[in-house]
Amino acid sequence: MTAYQQLSSRFHRLHQLSHLQAMVSWDGATMMPSGGNQARANAMAELGVIIHQQMAATDLSELFKQAKKESLEPWQAANLHEMHNSWQKTNVLPEDLVREKSLAGAKCEHEWRSQRGENNWAGFAENLKPVVELTRKEAEIRAKATGCSRYDALLNVFEPGMTTEKLDKIFGQVKSWLPELIQKVQQKQKAEALIQPLIVPQGPFPVAAQESLGRDVMGLLGFDFNRGRLDISMHPFCGGVPEDVRITTRYDEADFTQSLMGIVHETGHARYEQNLPLEWISQPVARARSMGIHESQSLFFEMQLGRHPGFLELILPKIKQHLTDQSALSLENLQTLYTQVNPGNIRVDADEVTYPAHVILRYEIEKALIEGEMEVDDIPAVWNQKMQQYLGLNTEGNFKDGPMQDIHWTDGAIGYFPSYTLGAMYAAQQFSTIRKQLPNVDQMIAKGDLAPIFDWLQQNIWSQASRYDTDTLIEKATGETLNPEYFRQHLENRYL
Template identity: 60%
Template sequence: MTFYQKLEQHHKKLAKLDHLASICSWDQAAMMPEGGNAARSEAMAELAVISHEMATAPYLAEWFELAHRESLSQEEKASLTEMKRVWRNANVLPADLVEEQSLACSTCEHAWRTQRGNNDWQGFSENLKKVVELTRREAKIRSEATGLSPYDALLDQYEPGMTSAKLDALFADVKTWLPELITQIREKQTHDEVMQPVGPFPIDEQKALSLDIMQKLGFDFHHGRLDVSMHPFCGGVPTDVRITTRYDEADFTSALMGVIHETGHARYEQGLPEKWAGLPVGTARSMGIHESQSLFFEMQLSRSENFIDILAPLAAETFNRIDDPALTPENLTLLNTRVAPGYIRVDADEVTYPAHVILRYEIERDLIEGRIEVADIPELWDRKMHEYLGLNTKGNFTDGCMQDIHWPMGSFGYFPSYTLGAMYAAQFMAAMRKEMNVENLIRERNFQPIFNWLDRHVWKRASLVNTDKLLIESTGEALNAQHLKDHLISRYLG
């Protein structure tokens, strides 16, 4: 057995443990009764320790060195690169830092669940300071190992190859046109008469509609299922993808759009190449590319007029309301393309969403680089919310800088993925349009060519090439934010 093969075997074992952790974590969110939590958390922590020990086994350094000298195919070389990336990420942190972080984050996140509701910035910031301090130590260590700046070293874990220099340029451009675009769209929409559909929409009917749409969007129920959890997510493993949603009897669109979003994530996972199953090179390219698939399904595809023409009668039929004027294609289109600046990121429309991300990016970048401190966050948040979205958040920490779980969890460097995803998605759609008449295909309910394009250019590429190359090979160019701008102008001002 070659050393490359030994490394493959090793990583396939790790993937098997990840498989069980994934399913148990899904269970924890979607199935587990509350009294099971303490023992479950301990059991999962034990598995994490075993996985970490395996992932950092001392003999791996030599195996990597010897594997590099072996004769490998192009794909095997990519595979080796990805294995090494995973190894380096796991290996670089000292065990006591990992443990301290785990404790600080779990303390901070747990307290945050109460503090957020109490608007208790003072209490929260005490815990967050500890998390930031440890994250800075982590970033410094990762920075030394990679040669990247501290923040970039964190970013690199979620979006390999992305840097704050690139993001600064991208987001500086967005900031030149986004506020004006929002104003123009708001003006254009002033006289739209949008009806809010009035519930109740029974949950079993919402579920039936969700399953129907998932089927139409090609979700493979032989390899996945839909359930309910407090915070919707896409989990499980490629052969068994678990997506969740949360139903609200008063409003069916939020669960439905959520399901479509998670279906995009799911199809990426279900479409990953079997040949590379269980290896890092066979996993999703990055968080941004993952988000591009969910946003392609949700924003590019399903909020298009032609798709809503399909969705609306399905909804009307499922809820037995064929005469409900709120469920016409026209009204559902108005509803699903309504633009309104708001406090909450997860509730934001696709036009104002980038503003939420840029704000968070600018704050967390400076925080990790040591240019600002935790105490500076509220003022910066207020200033930027006012500047980007014209909203006043002063004193409202609950719906301001305390709204997201990311920072309390210690996930710094993740936020940019959301807007990168929106940009990638728009760029994929623009490229697809050069090859086929997408609008006609949707009208004809012939989605297969669209899915085939994504499968060929994104899903089956997994991590076989880096993000730049994936974009160039599929769209003819590197990341170009103009496509998102064009999409927004065309949909909202066209």
Template identity: 60%
Template sequence: MEKSSPYQSLLKTFQRLSRFSHLSAIAGWDMFAMMPPGGSAARGEALAELGVLQHQILTDKKVGEWLQNALQEELNDVEQANLREMTRQYEQAALLPESLVEAKSLAGSRCEHAWRSQRPANDWQGFAENLRDVVKLSREEAQIRAAAKGGSRYDALLDIFEPDMTSARLDVLFADLKSWLPSLLEKVVEKQAQTPLIEPQGPFPIADQRELGLEVMRVLGFDFDGGRLDISAHPFCGGVPQDVRITTRYNENDLLSALFGVIHETGHARYEQNLPRNWLDQPIALARSTAIHESQSLFFEMQLGRSDAFLQRLLPTVRQYFGEQPAFSHENFIAWNQRVKPGFIRVDADEVSYPAHVILRYEIERALIDGDIEVEDIPALWDEKMQHWLGLSTLGNYRDGCMQDIHWTDGGFGYFPSYTLGAMYAAQLMAFRQTGAAAAGKRYRQR
């Protein structure tokens, strides 16, 4: 029997890891969307155990040896890229002790599960108690990573989601946004106020909202043989490329929240469903970064979903489910969906005010991980920044303020900048689609 080369051994190992990740992803989706509350503790322990097992497999010293020896093999370009991604995964994991991996997973499960009931109850004190544990462990992880890589603790976590991105680079990008975004927001709101809108009259039955969402998913090309739509406390896209699970949440008095949640998550899902099938059990087939992932979801939500053409296509279906009413006239429906209006909730924000929500979170989580503030400082700082950016106060309103997102519950510090980076990528993709592609085609024809 011929001995496997180092690279072939790595292929088998990462295929095994991919299959464990498959199980972890589906179990995680089930925990968020289906599992009864009483199963939370046991599921958290099971997922932590699975995470430890994956960590052991990935950080085995044989993997490190294979990675070094595989550099001497004659690999094609794709295989070399796969080896690069394998090495990155190994180096990221090898920094952390097994005990920290387990503790962070358990703390995240506890915090997220409690958050589901604490947020509706506006229970900041209860949430803060769990969040402190998550922050403590996240700082510990960040310190280990920063010591190895250099840079700040926050940058070490940012690199997990957006490779080689730093807060210094983000500060330059965000400083530019800050220089013109507030005045643009003010001008747009002022101009739109000159044309009063008719608000749609609910209620909008949840069953009908779900059917509308499913129809929109079909129009957007979602493969229902490899995915499904469900309900959760916070919209998300989970599962695996062959079995993508997306969720939304419904409000009978708000038609847009669930609808655009579905459109956003369908963007994530379509990216997952179109990852290279021949390599799905290898690191090279994973999403390039969270910002690239968000560029696809925000392209669907902001660039496509709020375009005149898409809204014209959508309107007859909306009338089919919710009947005729003045708000569903052609002009009003388009203007209503394209309205810019500062609000409390990030996931419901329009394209102009959305970056303000992200920059606010970036500045707070960066200060938190770097140790400049503590958990108890978050509400006042959140209120201060909301008033500065959007003219809204969240004083005492934790539910619609600093407790609204799920990301921090499991230690996802460093993720939020991906939204604004993704929005920038999405805008550039649309700009190229509208102008650059035509110019490129013209240049090609002239050759």
């Protein structure tokens, strides 16, 4: 066996362990009764250690050296690059830190589930502090190994190639036009509401009916139910493995619109996973390119496609069929419903115009936390100050809808938030390219002729997996690297 083949075989085995990790994590979020948490955390920590040990095998370093000298096909070379990145990312951390962080995160998350409802910041902060402390240690070790800043080192775990420098520039631009855009859109929507007031659909919409509507729309979007599931969790996500993709949502019987669009969002993630290249599936090169590219697929589905007037026209009969017909369910009113812009406290409920403000706020706080410019106890005050500045909202004392609303920091997933807005930007850029290549795409969507769109995504994004770095992937797909102007144009076109 060549060194490359030996490495490939090692990562094939690691893939099996990731399968277990993914499935048991899914179970923890969807099925596990709360009393099972401690035993589960221990089992997951042990699995983490075993994966870490396999990654830390002393001969891997030599195998990588040898493999780099071997003659490889392009996909193999890309795979070697991804194997090496994956190895370095994991191997740089000491085993103890991995275990401690996993346990601290599990404890913080588990208690957060009840603390959030109680608005118990003090209790949450006690658990968050060790998570942040361990993540700082992680950042320091990663930074030393890669020669970048501490926050950049974390960012690169989720978004290889991204830097604080690039992000500061991109987010700086957004901050320069976003507050004004939000104001303009709100003024416009207020004026429109005077002429044609929004009608809120009247529930209850039973969970079972919403679920069957969701499944119907997932089918329309090409979700493969033979290799996946839809379930319920407190915090919606797309999990599982490419061969068995598990998405979740949560239902509110008073409001079907959130769960429906949530399902469209997760289906975007799911189709990316379900269409990663099967012949490479156990290898790192077959993984999704980055969190930002992953989010570009969910936001492509939710924002570019899902809130497209043509798509709403397409699914309106399904909504009426599974739920009920009522005056609120006219096409015009549904479009108005799905394009309302209202600054609010909750990121996951935010519309696509105000959403970047939520992300920029979190980015600025987590960066300061990691760089040691801020402490956990400072979060609520800074949060409130930035919410006032970006969205004009006072969050003083409201921890549960403030810094306790998200699961990311509780888990120690610091460096992740920017991916959401990068995803929105990549999605806008992708759709803009498709529009150039399929000039009548708007009519096609309304007619349900979605295959050419999915084919484009399949060809340019899904099947490419991690074959190229992010910049190259996007440049090959759209003709240029990330350009936030497409996102701005998209927002202005839709909302002004």
